[in-house]
Amino acid sequence: MIIELAGESAVMVYLGETMDPAVAARVQALADALPDALDEALLDLVPSYASLLVVYDPYLTDHMAVVRKLHHLGYALEQGRAGEGRLVELPAWYSCESGADLEELARRAGLAMAEVIALHSGTDYRVYAIGFAPGFAYLGEVDERIAAPRLATPRQRVPRGAIAIADRQTAVYPAASPGGWNLVGRCPRRLFDPAADPCMPVAVGDRVRFRPIDREEYLALGGEP
Amino acid sequence: MSGLHVEDPGLLALLQDGGRRGHYRLGLTDGGPLDRQAFDLCNRLLENPAGAAAVELTFGGARFTVGIDSYLCVTGAPMPLRINGEERSTWEVHPVREGDSIALGHPPAGCRAYLGVAGGFQAEPVFGSVSTVLREGLGGLGTGKLAPGDLLPCTPAPGRRRLYLPEAAQPRYNSQVTLRVIPGYQQHHFPRLAQRRFFGSRYTVTDRADRMGYRLEGPVVRADIEGLLSEGICLGAIQLPADGQPIVLLNDRQTIGGYPKIGAALSLDLARLAQQRPGGEVVFTPITQHAAHNALHLARAFEASRSIQERGP
Numbered sequence: 001m002i003i004e005l006a007g008e009s010a011v012m013v014y015l016g017e018t019m020d021p022a023v024a025a026r027v028q029a030l031a032d033a034l035p036d037a038l039d040e041a042l043l044d045l046v047p048s049y050a051s052l053l054v055v056y057d058p059y060l061t062d063h064m065a066v067v068r069k070l071h072h073l074g075y076a077l078e079q080g081r082a083g084e085g086r087l088v089e090l091p092a093w094y095s096c097e098s099g100a101d102l103e104e105l106a107r108r109a110g111l112a113m114a115e116v117i118a119l120h121s122g123t124d125y126r127v128y129a130i131g132f133a134p135g136f137a138y139l140g141e142v143d144e145r146i147a148a149p150r151l152a153t154p155r156q157r158v159p160r161g162a163i164a165i166a167d168r169q170t171a172v173y174p175a176a177s178p179g180g181w182n183l184v185g186r187c188p189r190r191l192f193d194p195a196a197d198p199c200m201p202v203a204v205g206d207r208v209r210f211r212p213i214d215r216e217e218y219l220a221l222g223g224e225p
Numbered sequence: 226m227s228g229l230h231v232e233d234p235g236l237l238a239l240l241q242d243g244g245r246r247g248h249y250r251l252g253l254t255d256g257g258p259l260d261r262q263a264f265d266l267c268n269r270l271l272e273n274p275a276g277a278a279a280v281e282l283t284f285g286g287a288r289f290t291v292g293i294d295s296y297l298c299v300t301g302a303p304m305p306l307r308i309n310g311e312e313r314s315t316w317e318v319h320p321v322r323e324g325d326s327i328a329l330g331h332p333p334a335g336c337r338a339y340l341g342v343a344g345g346f347q348a349e350p351v352f353g354s355v356s357t358v359l360r361e362g363l364g365g366l367g368t369g370k371l372a373p374g375d376l377l378p379c380t381p382a383p384g385r386r387r388l389y390l391p392e393a394a395q396p397r398y399n400s401q402v403t404l405r406v407i408p409g410y411q412q413h414h415f416p417r418l419a420q421r422r423f424f425g426s427r428y429t430v431t432d433r434a435d436r437m438g439y440r441l442e443g444p445v446v447r448a449d450i451e452g453l454l455s456e457g458i459c460l461g462a463i464q465l466p467a468d469g470q471p472i473v474l475l476n477d478r479q480t481i482g483g484y485p486k487i488g489a490a491l492s493l494d495l496a497r498l499a500q501q502r503p504g505g506e507v508v509f510t511p512i513t514q515h516a517a518h519n520a521l522h523l524a525r526a527f528e529a530s531r532s533i534q535e536r537g538p
Contacts, residue, residue, distance in 0.1 A: 005409030007489030008517040010459040012410060019454065044249045046457025048481055053249075053457025058521050063514050129455060130252045131481030134361050138455065175362065192251070194351050194363065200251060 001074040003067055009043075009058040013070055016050040019140050019168070023050045024128055028085075028205040029077050030070075037069050047204045048129040049138075085127070085205040090172065092121060092163055092210040093218035094185035099163065101182040105148050119143045120163075120184060121210040125170060127202050135174035135192025135200050139208055142168045154180030160224060161186045163210070174200075188213075188223030227292040227323075228378040229342065231371050235287035235329070238371040240346060240364065241339075243276025244476065245354040255460060255476045256356030256364060259436060259499035260337050261492070262396060262528075263301035267341040270298045270318050270388045270533065277345025278355050280371065282329060282338045289340075291325040292376070296343040296385040302335025302398055302500055317389035317536070335398030335500040343382030358477050360437065387536035394532050401506045402497040404473070406463065407517050410486035414448040415465075422446055423487060423509060428471060430505040436477040438464075439498055441507055445469030448485035455483040461490035463509075473498060473507075491517055493524050 006012040013030065016023030031047045034054065041060040046053040056066050094117040096103050106113045125139035132138075147168045155178060158164070162173040164181030173179060174191035187210075193199055202208060219225065231238070241264070244257025258264035258281055268277050285304035291297075299306050299315040306313045307328040313319055315338070321327070329338065348355040348366055357365035366375055406424075415423070428443035447469040457480060458464075464472045464484040473490055475498075490498070491512070498507065512520070 004412075005407055005488070005514055006457075007407055007409065007459045007461055008491055008514070008521060010489070012456065017454070044247050046249045046480055048456045049454040051454070051456040053459060055249075055459055058518055059525070062518055129481055130250060131455065131457075132252065132479055134252045134363070136252055204250065 001070070003070055005063075006053055010053060010055045011063065011066060011070070013052045013054060014050060015052070019049050019128065021126055024126060024205070026077055027052050030073060031204070033073050033076070037073055038066065046131070048131070085203075085207055087124070087207045087209060088202050089209050089211050090187050090189055090201075091213045091217065091221055092185045092187055093213050093215060093223065094120070094163075095215065097215070098186040098218070099184035101151075102184045105146065105165070105182050105184065108148070109146055111145065116146050116184065117212055119146050120165070120170070121212050125208045127204050127206045127208060130200075130204055133175060133177055137171060137191070137202050137208070139170045140168055142170050144168070148182045150180040151182065154178055158183065159186070161188060161191075163187055186218065186223060188218050188221035226347070226378040226380070228346065228376050230290040230292055231373055231375040231377065232288040232290055233286070233373055234371040235282055235285055237283040238287055239281045239357040239359075240278055240348060240366065240371065240377070241281045241356045242278040242345070242354055244356050245352050245358070245364075248352050249457065249480050251352075252480055253352060253361065253363070254358060254478055254480055256354065256358040257476050258339065259476055260301050260339070260496040262496045263337070264339045265528070266316070266390060267298050267300040267339040268345070270300070270316070270390065271296060271341050271343055272385055272388070273341065273343065273345050277341065278348060279339045279341035279345065280377065282340060284336050285329045285331045285338065287329045289327040291321045291327065292323055293379060293381060294322050295379060295382055296320050297327070297340065299329065299338055299340050301338035302332035304332045304338045305330035314389065316395050318385055318387050334400070336502050337500060342379045343385050344380050347378045347380060360477055388533050389536055391532060391534055398497075398500045400501065400504070401508070402494065402501055403508045403510055404494045404498060405491040405512045405517065405520070406488045406509045407491065407514055408488040408511055410462065410488065411448055411450070411453065412487055414450050414485055415446065415487050416449060419446045419448075420487070423471070424511055428507045428509075430501045430503050430507060432503040434501070434503060436475055438472045438474040438478055439501070441471045441473070443470070446471065446487070450485055452483045453485060455481045458482050458486070459489060461492055461495050462486050463488055463490060475499060491520060493520060
């Protein structure tokens with residue numbers, strides 16, 4: 001565990017250097033243990049691939065106290081193991097119509113589109129981080145054969161529900177936004193709805209599996225045409 | 226419900242309260258006032274609870290019509306304030322009556338001001354806050370930035386004292402700011418020479434400066450890595466992308482990112498940075514975590530003893 005300063009009232013805890021389920025599990029375990037350890041002095045947390053940003057209230061505690069508690073928890077973590085997280089299934093309509101980059105991605109990978117779909121939907125992904133935009137979940141790891149670099153020129157507008165690949169990460173755009181990932185399909189389920197409870201179907205640490213559906217089912221499930 | 230009618234919001238007018246807290250795990254950023262000091266003083270002068278919602282005006286040029294008897298106060302950048310055409314002081318509480326017209330001109334210095342009313346503006350909180358974050362489509366009146374015809378609801382308020390902040394105690398907004406920086410994050414990935422250049426140079430505010438972050442221009446500072454696994458970013462973090470030009474991240478920043486960061490600016494200084502316009506000058510100076518902690522506590526003690534006075538009848 002490496003602890004770096006992140007600001008006047010924040011520290012960054014590094015628990016590894018790579019996208020690795022074992023590292024992510026330790027990030028998750030530390031994130032789960034911190035609310036009890038820091039109590040009301042903990043303001044917020046940002047778990048990510050291999051790090052955890054801890055923001056505390058500088059009027060209730062200080063840097064030294066937080067670092068001491070983190071080291072103590074770090075030791076305890078070596079003994080324990082984080083849970084697997086829930087498995088969440090997301091319907092996915094893969095097609096050239098719903099995924100503008102599917103054909104090109106398949107061509108460059110030297111695969112049939114059906115093979116790309118089978119590889120993308122045949123992997124269980126872990127939710128490594130949530131950020132970029134509300135409800136944007138970074139999922140990994142995408143099969144090497146269909147990993148694809150970001151577009152040289154990002155799109156001005158990617159529609160809500162777009163399923164996309166960037167390197168060995170995949171994600172569903174929770175809202176229309178600019179974006180540079182490769183689009184392969186669309187998900188009819190809302191990934192972020194401020195009025196719903198819970199407002200997101202997934203949390204960091206959960207697993208996600210995509211279930212291929214056709215256009216009709218996509219529309220029947222309430223997908224935007 | 227009645228309140229304040231927006232006739233002209235000027236360049237940008239946003240409803241802001243103390244900010245959205247505790248939702249980083251959903252990817253929700255802080256929002257809230259960029260000049261926290263001016264915002265807090267606005268509420269203190271109005272004897273409002275801390276964090277009551279006010280309007281953040283950028284560059285002024287705004288007009289409102291009062292729909293309810295109340296009190297209002299404007300703090301921050303010195304935007305000339307007129308009530309029914311008559312010039313009035315900012316940093317002071319003024320009674321207003323239904324039908325009064327409020328006009329705010331363009332400030333000679335600084336760029337953001339806060340318009341508050343007794344009791345604060347009432348809007349439906351989303352995730353515990355009414356702060357508007359345009360990028361997320363959250364907060365405000367539910368329709369993004371304020372537009373002509375909008376009604377900012379407020380409730381009838383009991384009498385308020387005519388409090389004001391004497392001119393000598395008002396913050397001054399000049400076009401130079403020194404940001405105290407706590408080195409951290411990937412600081413070890415910045416070669417010694419690059420760090421010396423960063424802390425020894427003057428940077429200029431570019432026109433790509435908004436509520437997400439201020440992009441600066443000046444001597445190039447590069448890390449010895451291009452990017453890193455995406456990680457959390459806190460308020461004030463200073464990011465250096467491949468072009469070596471610093472970006473100071475503010476209230477509406479993304480909560481995670483993968484550019485190298487050299488450290489984070491002290492929150493107290495961000496209020497002054499956010500008052501800078503394109504062309505403004507920025508200097509960075511390193512401080513230790515202990516000095517930063519002390520500065521926060523001293524600032525709180527100073528704010529508590531600030532000389533707020535009451536205008537006679």
